[in-house]
Amino acid sequence: MLAVVPVREGVLPAGGIETVDECGGRVLLIGSGSAAAATELAGHAVEVTAIEASGYAPAAWAGALLRHLGGEDQIVLPASPDGRDLAPRLAVLLQRELFAGAISVAPHRVELARNGGLVINEVRPVTAFVATLQPGVRGADPASSSAEPLVTMLSAEFDAEAADAQVVEVLNPDAATMDLAESQRILGGGAGLQTAEIFAELATLSRALDASMGATRVITDRGWVNHDRQIGTTGVVVDPKLYLAFGISGAVQHTSGLGQPEHIISVNIDPRCPMMQLSDLAIVSDANAVIAELLERVATRPAMASDA
Numbered sequence: 001m002l003a004v005v006p007v008r009e010g011v012l013p014a015g016g017i018e019t020v021d022e023c024g025g026r027v028l029l030i031g032s033g034s035a036a037a038a039t040e041l042a043g044h045a046v047e048v049t050a051i052e053a054s055g056y057a058p059a060a061w062a063g064a065l066l067r068h069l070g071g072e073d074q075i076v077l078p079a080s081p082d083g084r085d086l087a088p089r090l091a092v093l094l095q096r097e098l099f100a101g102a103i104s105v106a107p108h109r110v111e112l113a114r115n116g117g118l119v120i121n122e123v124r125p126v127t128a129f130v131a132t133l134q135p136g137v138r139g140a141d142p143a144s145s146s147a148e149p150l151v152t153m154l155s156a157e158f159d160a161e162a163a164d165a166q167v168v169e170v171l172n173p174d175a176a177t178m179d180l181a182e183s184q185r186i187l188g189g190g191a192g193l194q195t196a197e198i199f200a201e202l203a204t205l206s207r208a209l210d211a212s213m214g215a216t217r218v219i220t221d222r223g224w225v226n227h228d229r230q231i232g233t234t235g236v237v238v239d240p241k242l243y244l245a246f247g248i249s250g251a252v253q254h255t256s257g258l259g260q261p262e263h264i265i266s267v268n269i270d271p272r273c274p275m276m277q278l279s280d281l282a283i284v285s286d287a288n289a290v291i292a293e294l295l296e297r298v299a300t301r302p303a304m305a306s307d308a
């Protein structure tokens, strides 16, 4: 199996390392700073080829990749936004089936999560295919060493006439609407928050802190928050640096979708609940009141440089 990982400015996308691990360490990187991105693969990649390409042009990239991929029967991309753009174009050009949103990929067995993870479909491919692997589900293997992989640069010809969108400007993602799986700071709310209005406040607070809002299934089932904001096994698997949990008990179906945040802060009236046990900072307090207080504080804080 070969991982094909689109990169930007020397940075791997969400799920990049997991995809390389799933493919046994064989990877072709394509994008700007492709060789620099390989340094993130120390201890994961055993065979790295790379194509340097500026901008993001999935149609032109797919065409350029063709001559390097003909002999590869199983091609796996991360289901990151760029991977989801590139994979179908590759599948069409290679005239193969596309298995999108896989949770595991092996040469003759692919598992696909459907209906928000409530259904797992298993397919047994008998011909070559392209797949995308859902970030955060399998997790990355521990690095086997710290040695940076050797990178073989490949040449490529890009078709300037390929049907790509014209990029006018690249804007930083809006934390309020960005894919939760990519968010680095998340404020999550659970059943300890008493009304839908408090979730509107949590959304406002998240925006003020340049963070995304998430919720437990109890809340999405109530319809207070959309399902695309649900964190957990039947929601989105996230991997933020910072997770703030307001009124969340920490059921395993929730925490198993949390990845490995560097910092977890919880506010809960029950000091013994699992979420508090998992936290670096556990605050025993009414989460509704804490949100109201934080909102007042951000409203009156002096403007920061990043607010400009």
Ligand SMILES: Cc1cc2nc3c(=O)[nH]c(=O)nc-3n(C[C@H](O)[C@H](O)[C@H](O)COP(=O)(O)OP(=O)(O)OC[C@H]3O[C@@H](n4cnc5c(N)ncnc54)[C@H](O)[C@@H]3O)c2cc1C
Pocket (backbone or CB within 6 Å): 189, 190, 191, 192, 193, 215, 216, 217, 218, 219, 230, 231, 232, 233, 234, 235, 236, 246, 247, 248, 249, 250, 251, 252, 253, 254, 257, 267, 268, 269, 270, 273, 285, 286, 287, 288
């Ligand atoms: C097949 C299946 C799949 C599931 N998938 C998911 C999933 O993807 N994601 C998910 O989240 N859940 C999922 N669940 C549900 C999961 O098991 C839990 O029921 C859910 O996560 C609990 O949500 P909660 O923490 O908001 O609610 P509760 O477990 O009810 O916890 C509420 C917490 O709020 C605290 N609290 C109460 N009042 C206050 C207050 N005033 N201030 C502060 N804290 C307060 C309580 O002490 C408690 O810890 C799934 C369940 C099943 C069976």
